[in-house]
Each structure stands twice: as C-alpha cells, then as structure tokens.
Amino acid sequence: MHNRRNFLKLSAGAAIGGLTAAMPASAQQSQCEEINWDESVDVLVVGSGFAGLSAAINAKKQQIGSVLVLEKMQVIGGNSAINGGWLAIPQNPIQLAQGINDDSPEELVKDQIISGRGMQNVDMLRTIANRSLDSYDLCIETGVKFREGFNIQVGGHNKARAIRTQHGTGGDITTKLFEAGKKVGVEYRLQHYIEDFIMNGQEIVGVKVRQNYRYPDLKTGKTIYIKANKAVILAHGGFAQNMELRQMVDPSLDPTLDCTNAHGATGEVTLTAMANGALPVHMNLIQTGHWGSPDEGGFGWSNALLSIGWHQGAAISVLNGKRFMDERADRKTCSEAIMKNRYEDNSPAYPIVLFNYENYKDDDRVVRSLRDEMAWKLDTLDDVAKKFDISATALKDTIAEYNQHVVDRKDPLFNRKMDTAEVLTGPFVVSRIWPKVHYCMGGLKTDLGGRVIDGRSMKPIRKMYAIGEATGGIHGEARLSSTSCLECLAMGIIVSETIKSDL
Numbered sequence: 001m002h003n004r005r006n007f008l009k010l011s012a013g014a015a016i017g018g019l020t021a022a023m024p025a026s027a028q029q030s031q032c033e034e035i036n037w038d039e040s041v042d043v044l045v046v047g048s049g050f051a052g053l054s055a056a057i058n059a060k061k062q063q064i065g066s067v068l069v070l071e072k073m074q075v076i077g078g079n080s081a082i083n084g085g086w087l088a089i090p091q092n093p094i095q096l097a098q099g100i101n102d103d104s105p106e107e108l109v110k111d112q113i114i115s116g117r118g119m120q121n122v123d124m125l126r127t128i129a130n131r132s133l134d135s136y137d138l139c140i141e142t143g144v145k146f147r148e149g150f151n152i153q154v155g156g157h158n159k160a161r162a163i164r165t166q167h168g169t170g171g172d173i174t175t176k177l178f179e180a181g182k183k184v185g186v187e188y189r190l191q192h193y194i195e196d197f198i199m200n201g202q203e204i205v206g207v208k209v210r211q212n213y214r215y216p217d218l219k220t221g222k223t224i225y226i227k228a229n230k231a232v233i234l235a236h237g238g239f240a241q242n243m244e245l246r247q248m249v250d251p252s253l254d255p256t257l258d259c260t261n262a263h264g265a266t267g268e269v270t271l272t273a274m275a276n277g278a279l280p281v282h283m284n285l286i287q288t289g290h291w292g293s294p295d296e297g298g299f300g301w302s303n304a305l306l307s308i309g310w311h312q313g314a315a316i317s318v319l320n321g322k323r324f325m326d327e328r329a330d331r332k333t334c335s336e337a338i339m340k341n342r343y344e345d346n347s348p349a350y351p352i353v354l355f356n357y358e359n360y361k362d363d364d365r366v367v368r369s370l371r372d373e374m375a376w377k378l379d380t381l382d383d384v385a386k387k388f389d390i391s392a393t394a395l396k397d398t399i400a401e402y403n404q405h406v407v408d409r410k411d412p413l414f415n416r417k418m419d420t421a422e423v424l425t426g427p428f429v430v431s432r433i434w435p436k437v438h439y440c441m442g443g444l445k446t447d448l449g450g451r452v453i454d455g456r457s458m459k460p461i462r463k464m465y466a467i468g469e470a471t472g473g474i475h476g477e478a479r480l481s482s483t484s485c486l487e488c489l490a491m492g493i494i495v496s497e498t499i500k501s502d503l
C-alpha cells in the first residue's frame with residue numbers, strides 16, 4: 001500500500017450519481033484535494049471482457065509491470081462471456097483447409113467499408129485486420145477450442161471466414177484468457193465500480209473506485225484510490241443497457257426494443273472519461289442485432305439458431321406471406337427490413353424464419369431452441385400458416401418460388417447469395433424474429449494505438465487508453481458480424497505495444 005500524498009485535480013462531480021452526475025458540467029467543478037493513495041499498480045485495466053483480458057495478458061507479455069483488472073460486476077467476462085463466440089479471421093486454418101485461399105485482411109476491410117457506409121475509420125479497420133492471425137494465435141495459445149471444420153460466411157462478408165468456439169459462446173474465450181492471465185500474474189478484482197478519474201492536467205494519474213460494490217446499489221462498498229503508474233486501459237464496453245443515454249443520443253431508436261447486453265453495460269466510465277476531456281464520437285450509432293427473438297429475453301439462442309436459418313432457410317412476413325429481404329445482408333440492412341413489418345396500429349408483426357428440420361434435428365442449436373420454446377417444429381406449410389395466422393395460399397406460393405430460386409442458385413428478388421440455401425420441404429423449424437439493441441458503434445475517440453483523444457487539444461490524454469466497444473468511430477454505421485471479438489483481441493495486443501512504446 002502506498003500512502004505518499006500528492007496534490008492533484010479531483011473532479012467533484014463523480015459518476016456515482018449516474019448519467020446526470022457524470023456529465024461534463026458537473027465534473028468541471030473541480031478542486032485540489034489531497035489524495036491518499038490506497039495502493040498503486042503499473043497498468044490498470046477497467047473491464048474484463050475480450051478487450052480487457054487480452055490487454056492484461058499482453059501487458060504482461062510486454063513486461064510493462066504489474067497489471068490489475070477491475071470488473072464492476074460479480075463475474076468475469078461482461079458482454080463477451082455471453083456473446084455467440086464468433087470470430088472473423090481471414091486465412092484461418094479451417095478456411096485454408098476448406099480450399100479458400102483468396103481471403104486476406106484487406107478483403108475483410110473491403111466488406112467493412114461497405115457496411116460502414118462512409119463513416120468507418122479505414123486505417124483503424126486495417127490495423128485491426130492485420131492482427132487477426134495474432135488474435136487467433138492468442139486464443140490457441142491460451143487453450144481456446146474452436147469447432148472442428150466450422151468456418152462459414154456470415155452476413156455482410158464476401159468470404160467464409162467466421163469460426164466459432166466449441167460451445168458457441170464467448171465464455172469459451174473469456175475463461176481461457178482469465179486463466180492464462182492468472183498464470184502470468186495478472187490480478188483480477190470483481191465488484192469495483194469506477195467513480196471518477198484522478199487527473200493531473202491532461203494526464204490520468206489514477207482512479208477513484210468503489211470497492212465491494214454490489215450492482216446496482218451505488219451506496220454499497222467503500223471508496224479507495226488506486227494510482228496507475230504507467231497506464232489506464234478503458235475496456236469497459238458499451239452503453240446499450242443505459243436507457244436514458246440511449247434515448248438522449250438516438251431518440252429514433254425504438255425504446256421498446258429488448259437488449260442483448262449484460263445488465264452492467266451502462267457506460268458510466270465512458271461518461272466519466274468525457275467529463276475529463278475525452279472526445280466522444282458516433283454516440284448515436286447504436287446497432288441492433290437482426291437475429292433477436294421476441295420469445296426469449298436477452299441474447300438467447302436465436303442468434304445461434306438463425307446461423308442456420310439465414311443460410312438454409314427463408315424469412316417470411318406474416319402480413320402477406322412473402323419474403324421481404326436478403327437474409328444474408330448485414331445487420332443494419334436486415335434490422336431495418338424486419339422492423340418495417342408492423343400492423344396498422346404500429347405494433348410489431350413479428351416475421352418468421354423457417355428451415356428444414358430433418359437435416360438439423362440433432363444440432364444443439366435446434367434442440368435447445370425447441371426445448372425452450374423459442375422455436376417450433378411444424379410438419380407442413382398449412383401448420384405454419386395456421387400457427388402464425390398467415391395466408392396458406394400466399395405462403396405456399398412464396399415457398400414454391402423460393403425453392404425455384406434455390407434450384408437456379410439465383411435470387412432475382414433480393415440478390416441473396418444462394419450457395420447454401422436448401423429446398424424447403426418440411427417438416428420445418430420455425431422461429432419468430434425481431435431486432436434487439438446489440439452494439440454501440442460510438443464511444444471514445446482514439447488514435448491507431450488506442451490512445452484516448454482529448455477533445456480540447458485533439459491530442460492524446462497521457463496514459464489513458466481505450467479499446468473494444470468503449471471506443472467509437474471505427475466501424476461506421478454498421479459493424480459486421482463476428483468482428484467485435486477480433487477487434488477486442490487485436491486491440492488488446494496493439495495497446496500493450498503502444499504503452500510499451502510510450503514509456
């Protein structure tokens with residue numbers, strides 16, 4: 001424990017009061033106080049998802065010094081632990097074994113430029129993509145297992161480059177990174193809530209932390225001060241669960257939409273960074289996941305189930321029994337198409353997705369979904385029409401037309417790529433779909449090395465870094481599926497190198 005006293009600027013308006021207290025106006029009421037540090041560490045990491053865990057391990061590899069990871073919730077992993085375990089890696093070994101030899105980091109960036117719709121940071125995307133194999137190697141080195149022979153083309157990608165963890169969950173990665181970090185001396189602490197930053201001009205010196213915090217009670221625990229000798233890495237994720245902030249930055253976002261994120265994804269650290277000068281960017285760009293189901297809460301199984309449905313099946317509107325989109329387009333395109341399906345009173349007319357049951361009846365994605373009644377096995381199109389109140393005639397006509405498109409391997413209606421599509425014969429697996437708020441493209445502006453930019457000087461805030469969903473301005477209007485895990489792992493590698501070079 002270090003008790004050396006330092007006179008530093010301490011913001012009077014800490015983030016503990018929630019959104020309002022964390023806004024810049026209150027934080028600017030600062031005063032010089034005598035900071036009695038409870039302890040010090042060389043590298044302080046805020047957040048224990050893919051980004052934070054990667055950064056912690058790689059900081060130890062760079063021999064920067066002691067590393068402490070703080071997590072405000074009661075478990076390690078955050079959103080990363082509950083995601084679908086998808087990872088886009090150009091030139092991954094499974095892809096190469098499939099005979100796909102024409103992929104590259106630049107090919108991935110080309111796809112991301114399209115989905116970004118002119119708002120993306122191409123240099124940052126390229127920086128991340130060029131470290132994709134390093135990110136894959138990090139997973140393999142720490143013991144992560146991927147599904148044997150599994151590498152597919154997911155929405156918005158022009159190549160099959162998405163691999164998936166053994167159990168189809170990001171927890172397969174977070175647990176291994178956590179264990180590997182412990183072996184190399186990373187210290188992890190749960191239930192530590194960041195109340196404020198301790199700043200010395202345009203340099204972060206440490207943090208004010210509520211220790212033994214019990215979410216969501218801000219009165220629990222006690223305040224301590226931790227000095228960061230070399231770096232503070234903000235890897236706290238997005239703010240999709242902060243309904244007040246969501247409404248402020250994007251009033252057009254349907255407030256009734258469910259959210260896939262963990263409850264702790266509320267963005268207080270982003271707001272605290274902003275209050276201390278950090279530049280925000282693209283805060284209003286909040287992505288929905290088009291694979292959500294209204295028949296389950298949170299992330300659920302629908303994401304996994306529809307990795308079959310989008311490829312081998314078809315999406316049908318219950319309003320007219322017709323297809324209405326390219327099922328393999330990017331998330332923004334599909335979400336917007338799905339949410340146009342509404343009754344006259346503007347309530348959701350949940351579309352359905354159906355695919356053949358027999359080929360996938362033993363697949364765990366189907367078994368779990370049927371078990372949990374967020375999907376149904378129906379024998380005929382008449383059964384489908386009856387259950388979802390669709391015109392049987394219209395539905396049969398649509399499926400007959402779709403089946404001909406499968407045979408022709410051409411979709412003249414929506415230009416969907418039909419290479420994986422199957423003729424639909426029944427019995428069917430059928431599920432309902434409706435988007436869920438999923439990912440924040442906005443956050444803190446950084447340079448290519450992860451240094452947080454100060455909005456007052458447009459220069460980096462000394463010793464403050466941000467990676468993962470805590471950052472903004474990288475993906476543009478829409479992030480492609482399976483690229484978040486890549487970004488987090490890669491930036492954890494990159495930021496450790498940046499810190500080493502800054503010392």
